[in-house]
Amino acid sequence: MLEVRSVTVGYRSRTVLHEIELNLGPGFHVLLGPNGAGKTTLFRVLAGVLRPWRGEVRIEGRDLARDLSVRTKVAYVPQRDTLYPSLTVRDNLFFFAQMYGLSEDVARQRVSEVVEELQLGEFLMQAAGTLSGGQKRRVNLARALLATPNVLLLDEPTTGLDPILARSVRQLLQGLAREGQLILTATHNLYEAAELAEEVILIHRGRIIQRGSVEDLKGRMGLRRFGFRTTGDPRPVFAQLGLESRLEGGLWVIEVSEEEQVSRAVSALVTSGLSVLEVRELDNPLESLFDALTAGRL
Ligand SMILES: Nc1ncnc2c1ncn2[C@@H]1O[C@H](COP(=O)(O)OP(=O)(O)OP(=O)(O)O)[C@@H](O)[C@H]1O
Numbered sequence: 001m002l003e004v005r006s007v008t009v010g011y012r013s014r015t016v017l018h019e020i021e022l023n024l025g026p027g028f029h030v031l032l033g034p035n036g037a038g039k040t041t042l043f044r045v046l047a048g049v050l051r052p053w054r055g056e057v058r059i060e061g062r063d064l065a066r067d068l069s070v071r072t073k074v075a076y077v078p079q080r081d082t083l084y085p086s087l088t089v090r091d092n093l094f095f096f097a098q099m100y101g102l103s104e105d106v107a108r109q110r111v112s113e114v115v116e117e118l119q120l121g122e123f124l125m126q127a128a129g130t131l132s133g134g135q136k137r138r139v140n141l142a143r144a145l146l147a148t149p150n151v152l153l154l155d156e157p158t159t160g161l162d163p164i165l166a167r168s169v170r171q172l173l174q175g176l177a178r179e180g181q182l183i184l185t186a187t188h189n190l191y192e193a194a195e196l197a198e199e200v201i202l203i204h205r206g207r208i209i210q211r212g213s214v215e216d217l218k219g220r221m222g223l224r225r226f227g228f229r230t231t232g233d234p235r236p237v238f239a240q241l242g243l244e245s246r247l248e249g250g251l252w253v254i255e256v257s258e259e260e261q262v263s264r265a266v267s268a269l270v271t272s273g274l275s276v277l278e279v280r281e282l283d284n285p286l287e288s289l290f291d292a293l294t295a296g297r298l
Pocket residue numbers: 011016033034035036037038039040041042187188
C-alpha cells in the first residue's frame with residue numbers, strides 16, 4: 001500500500017535521509033527514533049510536502065511525485081498546530097472539509113462523526129486559538145480524519161494529551177487500523193511506542209535500522225541515568241536508598257529504573273540538610289541504545 005524506494009533527501013546540501021526503503025501494508029505501524037533521526041522529514045516526504053532528491057514514494061502503486069490525485073489519499077498530522085486560531089473548531093472543520101472537496105452533505109456527516117469520535121462537542125464553538133495544547137491535538141487529528149484518508153501519518157499523536165484521552169486516541173487509531181487504514185505514527189519515546197504497538201520500525205541518523213520488538217528494546221535499554229549537583233556529600237543518602245553513585249564531570253550520577261526514584265532521592269537529600277542545586281537526566285538513552293545497535297555491539 002505504501003512503498004518507499006531508495007529515498008534520499010535533505011535540506012540545502014545536507015543529506016538527512018539516506019536510501020530509505022519501506023514497504024507497509026494496512027494496519028498500525030510505529031516509527032521510533034531519537035530526536036533528529038529524520039522522522040518528521042520522512043513524513044514530509046510521504047505527505048508529498050518535501051520532494052525526494054532521489055528515489056520514489058508509491059501509494060497503492062501510484063507515484064506520489066507524478067500523480068497529484070494520490071496525495072488526497074494521505075493525511076498528515078504534524079506536531080505543530082495547523083488550525084486557524086480565530087475560527088471556531090466547527091468552522092475550522094468545515095473549512096478543511098471544503099478544502100478536501102467534500103460535498104456539503106458529506107462534510108456535515110463527516111464533521112459530526114469526527115466530533116463524536118474525538119469528543120470535541122464541548123468546545124465546538126470555541127475559537128481554536130483558545131484551546132489547550134491537548135484539545136488542539138484532538139482537533140488537528142479530527143481535521144485529518146475528515147477526508148477518510150487511506151494513509152494517516154501522525155507525528156507524536158498523543159503528546160500533550162492526558163492519559164485518559166491518550167488512551168482513547170490510541171484506541172481510535174487502533175480501531176481505524178483494524179478497519180484497513182494504514183497508520184504510521186512517529187515517536188522518540190520508547191514508552192509511548194510501547195503503548196502503541198508491539199513492534200516498531202527503528203530509524204536512526206536518517207537510516208531505517210530494522211524492525212524490532214519493543215519488549216526487546218526495553219530490555220536492552222536498561223536503566224536511566226540522572227546527575228545531581230548538591231552541597232556536601234550525597235553518597236550516604238543515595239546509599240540509604242539502595243542507590244550507588246559516582247562522580248562524573250562534577251555531577252553525582254545514579255541509575256534508576258523508575259523516575260519516581262529520582263524524586264525520592266531529592267526528598268531524602270533535602271531532609272538530610274543538603275541543597276539540591278541541579279538534577280538532570282544524562283544522555284538520551286534511546287540515542288545511546290541506537291548508537292549501540294548501529295555499532296553492532298548489542
Ligand atoms: N527545515 C529544515 N532545514 C534544515 N535542517 C532541518 C530542517 N528540518 C529538519 N532539519 C534537520 O534534519 C534532521 C532531522 O530532523 P527531523 O525533524 O526530521 O527529526 P525528527 O526525528 O522528527 O526529530 P524529533 O523527534 O525531534 O521531532 C535534524 O538534524 C534537523 O536539524
